[in-house]
Amino acid sequence: MGKNLKVGIAGLGTVGAATARILIEKSGHLLARSGCNFELTSVCARDRSKDRGIDLSEFNWHDDPVALAASPDIDIFVELIGGEDGPALDAINAALDNGKHVVTANKALVATHGEMLAKKAESKNLAIGYESAVAGGIPVINAIRDSLAGNKVSRIFGILNGTCNYILTRMEKDRLSFADALTEAQSLGYAEADPTFDVAGNDTAHKLAILTSLAFGTKINLDAVYIEGIENITPEDIASAARLGYAIKLLGVALETDSGIEQRVHPTLVLRSALIAQVSGVTNAVAIDGDEVGEVLLVGAGAGGDATASAVIGDLIGIGFGQVRPVFGRPGSSMNPHVQARLRAHEGGYFIRLNVHDHPGAFAAIAARMAEQDISLEHIVQHHEDHDADSGRQSVTIITHETMEEHVRVALSAIREDGHIDNEPQMIRIER
Amino acid sequence: MGKNLKVGIAGLGTVGAATARILIEKSGHLLARSGCNFELTSVCARDRSKDRGIDLSEFNWHDDPVALAASPDIDIFVELIGGEDGPALDAINAALDNGKHVVTANKALVATHGEMLAKKAESKNLAIGYESAVAGGIPVINAIRDSLAGNKVSRIFGILNGTCNYILTRMEKDRLSFADALTEAQSLGYAEADPTFDVAGNDTAHKLAILTSLAFGTKINLDAVYIEGIENITPEDIASAARLGYAIKLLGVALETDSGIEQRVHPTLVLRSALIAQVSGVTNAVAIDGDEVGEVLLVGAGAGGDATASAVIGDLIGIGFGQVRPVFGRPGSSMNPHVQARLRAHEGGYFIRLNVHDHPGAFAAIAARMAEQDISLEHIVQHHEDHDADSGRQSVTIITHETMEEHVRVALSAIREDGHIDNEPQMIRIER
Numbered sequence: 001m002g003k004n005l006k007v008g009i010a011g012l013g014t015v016g017a018a019t020a021r022i023l024i025e026k027s028g029h030l031l032a033r034s035g036c037n038f039e040l041t042s043v044c045a046r047d048r049s050k051d052r053g054i055d056l057s058e059f060n061w062h063d064d065p066v067a068l069a070a071s072p073d074i075d076i077f078v079e080l081i082g083g084e085d086g087p088a089l090d091a092i093n094a095a096l097d098n099g100k101h102v103v104t105a106n107k108a109l110v111a112t113h114g115e116m117l118a119k120k121a122e123s124k125n126l127a128i129g130y131e132s133a134v135a136g137g138i139p140v141i142n143a144i145r146d147s148l149a150g151n152k153v154s155r156i157f158g159i160l161n162g163t164c165n166y167i168l169t170r171m172e173k174d175r176l177s178f179a180d181a182l183t184e185a186q187s188l189g190y191a192e193a194d195p196t197f198d199v200a201g202n203d204t205a206h207k208l209a210i211l212t213s214l215a216f217g218t219k220i221n222l223d224a225v226y227i228e229g230i231e232n233i234t235p236e237d238i239a240s241a242a243r244l245g246y247a248i249k250l251l252g253v254a255l256e257t258d259s260g261i262e263q264r265v266h267p268t269l270v271l272r273s274a275l276i277a278q279v280s281g282v283t284n285a286v287a288i289d290g291d292e293v294g295e296v297l298l299v300g301a302g303a304g305g306d307a308t309a310s311a312v313i314g315d316l317i318g319i320g321f322g323q324v325r326p327v328f329g330r331p332g333s334s335m336n337p338h339v340q341a342r343l344r345a346h347e348g349g350y351f352i353r354l355n356v357h358d359h360p361g362a363f364a365a366i367a368a369r370m371a372e373q374d375i376s377l378e379h380i381v382q383h384h385e386d387h388d389a390d391s392g393r394q395s396v397t398i399i400t401h402e403t404m405e406e407h408v409r410v411a412l413s414a415i416r417e418d419g420h421i422d423n424e425p426q427m428i429r430i431e432r
Numbered sequence: 433m434g435k436n437l438k439v440g441i442a443g444l445g446t447v448g449a450a451t452a453r454i455l456i457e458k459s460g461h462l463l464a465r466s467g468c469n470f471e472l473t474s475v476c477a478r479d480r481s482k483d484r485g486i487d488l489s490e491f492n493w494h495d496d497p498v499a500l501a502a503s504p505d506i507d508i509f510v511e512l513i514g515g516e517d518g519p520a521l522d523a524i525n526a527a528l529d530n531g532k533h534v535v536t537a538n539k540a541l542v543a544t545h546g547e548m549l550a551k552k553a554e555s556k557n558l559a560i561g562y563e564s565a566v567a568g569g570i571p572v573i574n575a576i577r578d579s580l581a582g583n584k585v586s587r588i589f590g591i592l593n594g595t596c597n598y599i600l601t602r603m604e605k606d607r608l609s610f611a612d613a614l615t616e617a618q619s620l621g622y623a624e625a626d627p628t629f630d631v632a633g634n635d636t637a638h639k640l641a642i643l644t645s646l647a648f649g650t651k652i653n654l655d656a657v658y659i660e661g662i663e664n665i666t667p668e669d670i671a672s673a674a675r676l677g678y679a680i681k682l683l684g685v686a687l688e689t690d691s692g693i694e695q696r697v698h699p700t701l702v703l704r705s706a707l708i709a710q711v712s713g714v715t716n717a718v719a720i721d722g723d724e725v726g727e728v729l730l731v732g733a734g735a736g737g738d739a740t741a742s743a744v745i746g747d748l749i750g751i752g753f754g755q756v757r758p759v760f761g762r763p764g765s766s767m768n769p770h771v772q773a774r775l776r777a778h779e780g781g782y783f784i785r786l787n788v789h790d791h792p793g794a795f796a797a798i799a800a801r802m803a804e805q806d807i808s809l810e811h812i813v814q815h816h817e818d819h820d821a822d823s824g825r826q827s828v829t830i831i832t833h834e835t836m837e838e839h840v841r842v843a844l845s846a847i848r849e850d851g852h853i854d855n856e857p858q859m860i861r862i863e864r
Contacts, residue, residue, distance in 0.1 A: 150745030
């Protein structure tokens with residue numbers, strides 16, 4: 001009984017293997033939950049002999065994902081190859097051209113080609129599911145697109161990269177350096193051999209660009225995301241922030257301002273009393289500020305084969321229910337233009353940490369330069385334990401009230417020209 | 433352009449008025465998001481002249497919700513009257529009998545009549561949306577039914593009543609008594625004049641029974657929920673728990689055990705380092721343990737007109753998308769029987785607080801009685817600050833490792849018979 005839907009999977013890494021396992025081992029559960037028989041018919045991967053923990057020998061093996069995507073053997077094409085162009089994009093295009101629904105975990109591809117693909121899918125009444133592309137198993141795409149769709153979103157922000165959150169958590173808990181925490185994350189499989197894409201913030205930016213489009217109904221604009229990574233955060237920054245009641249997280253933040261939409265990825269101070277500050281290790285979290293619902297926070301596993309496959313299966317079930325709807329919450333043809341806010345106009349509080357030459361009047365002079373720019377200070381603290389007698393420098397930490405970023409930059413230039421500091425000050429935005 | 437869907441609302445309290453406002457003021461937004469024109473045509477409320485902040489004079493007013501539900505003026509009937517029987521049930525039956533989709537925020541009605549209504553709706557291919565009935569604006573129903581449907585859920589638990597969470601938060605933060613915190617909650621509109629339904633745990637039980645059915649695919653069984661309220665929690669319990677690293681929350685917990693499904697509502701110790709322990713005030717939170725995804729936690733406003741209306745509107749949009757699916761995640765005709773676990777067989781840790789007669793050997797005798805029942809202790813602490821010289825009693829707090837509830841009860845009886853205590857010991861379950 002039940003509708004039969006044939007599924008092909010291209011890419012059998014941890015997510016692909018877990019998706020195949022669930023389709024095989026839980027067919028009865030999925031039928032009860034969806035009224036559909038999801039029949040895995042075809043797979044595609046480079047290495048046929050690799051042990052994936054399940055027997056896939058009986059399925060149709062393809063060498064070419066494009067051939068799999070176009071094959072009459074499937075109704076739904078699951079793309080788990082990765083890469084924003086190349087075979088993944090060719091295969092998704094082939095699937096849509098041949099009338100197949102698509103499910104993908106490929107955030108880079110969705111962030112880059114989402115609008116084009118949405119238009120193509122919608123013109124053929126096909127679905128593209130990408131719940132697994134953002135925050136792994138957390139059902140954030142469905143939440144924004146369906147459940148919270150009556151809200152006008154003013155801001156969406158979150159911890160979208162488990163690697164960075166793990167590193168920052170370890171730096172906080174045991175005062176590890178960034179380098180040591182990264183090495184540990186690599187040894188545990190939480191960070192790639194080349195970790196740049198994660199720690200520099202690019203992975204977070206891809207996910208944020210997708211969330212922005214969904215939340216604000218605008219075209220995806222990955223190039224408009226301002227990106228800073230966590231490489232320059234020190235255990236001293238984290239300890240200074242903690243003393244003032246803040247944790248440091250790599251956040252992706254998108255919000256509507258008077259001048260347009262601001263998208264930023266950067267290390268951020270959040271109040272330690274806020275729930276998001278308590279989200280530790282590889283866990284992800286997404287907060288949505290809606291005008292009706294207030295703030296909704298969704299927390300869960302942002303990566304891992306099984307958790308990501310959970311979202312892939314959720315998309316398959318949605319397709320099984322006949323759930324074909326605009327890919328980004330409104331038709332691709334009517335997505336609003338993305339008007340980018342001027343980042344220099346960002347208003348917010350700042351955490352500033354300076355290594356100040358230890359001579360009389362320095363403290364007063366710094367405060368005066370801040371006042372000149374109309375920057376009002378919440379805290380200005382000189383930490384005795386950070387005083388370095390050898391270098392004749394001491395650490396001064398400042399928390400500002402809401403101000404303009406350009407004012408802070410002008411004040412810091414003046415402080416530097418005055419000769420109170422000679423290295424680059426640390427400056428981290430605060431999100432409330 | 434777009435499909436036209438006519439909506440009737442019965443019940444114009446805060447949720448009904450907010451739903452009407454959103455339909456009127458955000459029609460363009462809803463059309464862009466759903467491709468549907470949701471046209472409010474008809475309303476029903478006792479008092480036509482009451483100021484609800486919006487002009488509803490132009491709509492068809494009905495005195496009888498059943499007449500509204502059956503009216504040819506509507507495609508979707510929104511029930512916001514409340515009450516598990518009576519007009520609400522009559523009107524929903526009339527709506528389904530006349531081929532209308534239903535959206536309701538009525539947890540008591542869904543918990544009591546959900547299965548019957550699901551069968552009726554499914555036989556006519558109609559939807560019943562009840563996202564707003566559990567945890568207000570938090571999209572927990574859709575998350576379990578759709579996004580996480582590939583998971584076998586082992587446990588679902590949460591803070592489902594904002595009144596209780598507000599009271600416990602105030603008792604913790606300022607050591608208020610239960611009575612004082614309740615009075616404050618009433619003065620702020622967070623608790624009813626007769627707060628029994630909330631503080632005794634019944635409201636939480638209704639929501640839990642619905643979540644249990646969705647999570648485990650079983651028939652709703654409200655009678656099988658074990659219920660304890662928060663009336664007997666003291667500031668001393670909360671302070672003792674805090675000293676040992678725990679917070680006290682009123683949780684609804686449902687889990688699968690060897691003997692069946694256990695559903696319980698009671699004050700619960702949770703580790704203060706757990707996110708759910710940080711959920712304060714009127715905020716709600718639901719945690720879902722899935723075999724693929726791990727733990728997902730959803731946090732947000734559990735009550736309030738606008739937040740609840742956000743969920744009502746989400747259900748309307750789902751219906752607009754043609755989303756008609758089994759009401760409880762599987763057809764009403766194939767919901768599994770609810771096999772109730774024996775609660776006495778519950779295994780878990782316990783927090784026990786005793787007022788012990790202060791004489792030599794009492795402490796050792798208590799520990800011995802625990803050991804006789806094979807209860808292994810994580811902590812046993814005598815708090816000096818709780819020593820009461822006048823009464824000759826002191827407070828002893830015990831945290832046990834996992835044990836059986838009946839063993840704890842036997843040990844406490846023996847301690848009482850030994851004459852070490854003469855009042856009822858406090859005993860609170862721990863959830864990890």
